Amino acid sequence: MALFGKLRWISRRFTTLAATPLRICVVGSGPAGFYTAEKILKAHKEVEVDIVDRLPTPFGLVRSGVAPDHPETKIVINQFSRVAQNDRCSFLGNVSVGSSVSLPELHEMYNAVVLAYGAESDRTLGIPGEELGGIHAAREFVWWYNGHPDCRNLAPDLTSTDTAVILGQGNVALDVARILLRPTMELAKTDIASHALAALEESSIRKVYLIGRRGPVQAACTAKELREVLGIKDISIQVKQADLVTTPADEVVMKNNRIRRRVYDLILKAASSGHSPPLPDQRELHLVFFRKPDRFLESKDRSGHVAGVLLEETTLQGDDLGKQIAVGNGVFEEISCGLVLKSIGFKSVAIDGLPFDHDKGIVPNVGGRVLADSSTDFPQYETGLYVCGWLKRGPTGIIGTNLYCAEETVASLSEDIERGVLTSNSAKPGRGGLLQLLDRRNIRVLQFHDWERIDTEEKRGGNLKNKPREKLATWEELLQVASK
Template sequence: MRHIAVIGSGPSGCYLADHLLRLVPDCRVDVIERLPAPFGLVRYGVAPDHQGTKAVARVFDRMLARDRVGFFGHVEAGRDVRLAELETLYHAVVLATGAPDDRRLGLPGEDLPGVIGSGRFVGWVNGHPDHPDPGLAPPRAAVVIGNGNVALDVARVLAKTPEEFDGSDLGADAARFLAAAPLEAVHVVGRRGPGDAKFTEHELEELATLARARPMLADPPVPIEDTSCCAVLRGFAGLLPKPVTIAFHFGWTPEAFLGNGRVASARFRNSAGAVLDLAADLVVTCIGYRTRACCTATPEDGRFANDDGHVRDRLYAVGWAKRGPTGTIPTNRVEAQTVAQRIASSLGSDERPGGAGLRSLLDARGIRWIDQGGWSRIDAAERAATAPNRCRNKLTTIDAMLAAASGAA
């Protein structure tokens, strides 16, 4: 039996494990996850109102339940087990740790209360244990910086009515915050022109269906670039007014955040030198993410240096850890197949203890780890405690998840 450890249980790690099980019939894959609950970006990064996208977790759940898969939740490489130890226990180790840290703009006022990165904001509305209530003031006006789908997710979540979250897994604290906001305007601002924006057509079109919010172009002229994105933007001109506006500003580079004790406005400048000051009680920066170091493996330029997934002898990377924070969930599936083929072609056949060795090591250190059965109990507890208009009520602390895993909640 060949043994492979995958550090991280997000889409890239789960897709990789699935491909490896198909490619290497005599392998066992152990998925090691820092949190007690698996699925990473699917559980904590996809917007809570996009349950269709989150549904891929059911596929991953079936994979974790397979005979040749082990789940080690609440185990962190570097804290509970060293990367060098895993490389000794397994024939191959894969970094699938994603990119959990927000990139920073490095601008004056970025540390003012009310300025927050999209990873932290989306993590909070998704109930991530690392992102408790950030203490934001319910906004009358919000500025969202970015020209990608994450910026659209943030704008949409801010602009929705409470009823539009029916069926989602939006957390109770975030729901109260959004319901209490006297929101009048959301400004989506990017330095690129509309033809270069990274929005997808479907995500843009969704804004036109919101109950109380109307998307619009704030800056004439109407873009004439021949792209699907621009076609949707032009169509916004025919929408009827609504209480909340989602205004798109293109060609503006952020310069500073202004305020006395809290953010009050965001300042931008265009290529002609003109200045745009937008009043804002909340600013969310959606400018990308950075990979975090994993024990002795240190990222460079936001990802682990690798040759088509190969980092060094018996160590590999996949997903955002490999390529940086680009692409969609399906992108990870295609890439994982390529990396799995490379791993399969170079696996050794010497005897290694794999998961049995890892269990012994963790138990000897008194580390409380969560297996697939423990995760199933967490999942059941969240579903049992949910409100009628939600699909689940996530446990938002490690202690609560550990209690549920043991059957105590």
């Protein structure tokens, strides 16, 4: 009898364990987070996924990073919305990991935590004058015109100068240049934030300099983005002929890389067809190559404000043709300007309890598994802790790149599930436990139905102005509408 009772207890125990779903928390609701959640839900029919984000709104980079005149790129929001509406998935906004809840606490409440919160800081140049007024990170400027609540009050000065300098020639730099130079009547039909549109309508900016350390063959942008900015109506494209001269090494690069060839050909064509000099009142885009910033110059009339950039000419060095570095040659020139936007790269931010490589700006990992100690020859992993997106690989790639990144991370997670690494002797509280904890701390959690109220209100406001949506751009507005 005793043996039979023991076997029955064991049977019930295994049945209970089998019926208890694994609970996984994804931190970050941008493309990396949503692709990760989608892959987990498809691969494991009993798993529950909660997507946590510090913002009241989901979709991360798609909402706050994609340019307003690129609506086709934002269509992926429909796919992400279907993920959030899955019965086994929840969106929990206005929850900041590190202040609302700690990473160790999440680890206790979930079988696994996947960190996918992107890059919310910026690299610095470390040169004199970088602290001057009028110098902003391109990320901040992008967040400003996209209605991100953290940058609603950025207020870049667009009226005291006719010249803006953008450091960098990647796609973000080209986005920023396009927003500064494109006719506002075209931008008015997009979901650009109203405060940004109003400022751009009063803008005095007529000249934009895109500065690159290397040459046109090495420009970091894609042909599509370059074609858009070169195609702005009634714009004069200015390029120094000396910068267009190619070397044998350049020809090898372009022979082996069709994208580099296409970018160079676009620049060459624009330079040969542009007006020289520009027509009166014509807006100008100056593509400047082989220059690096040496220091920012302070205005004599406006103390503490930028008045220009001192640039040093560069030459390319290195045997790896695809990764030649730009080295200064001691020849300098100055560009006067009242606005500088640094588009030199994003940087992820560490949180307490998370291994972090500050030099690379990533979490040490192998295939998405977080390394507890990256100094040994034999990898030691943080059980149940994973990473995806820019936090995993660095701030590179397009939105679709996160799909393949998520596939790799979820493959590692699935392997750990199959091996029994993520099972526990007791059920994890997951969403219920997290909500109870946040309630005790008086943290107001916004769920997906709250976002849908915001979404409806933004679309209603946009309809009144013949635009896709009128973004709510302050924390107060977002929280107020969510509670209606």
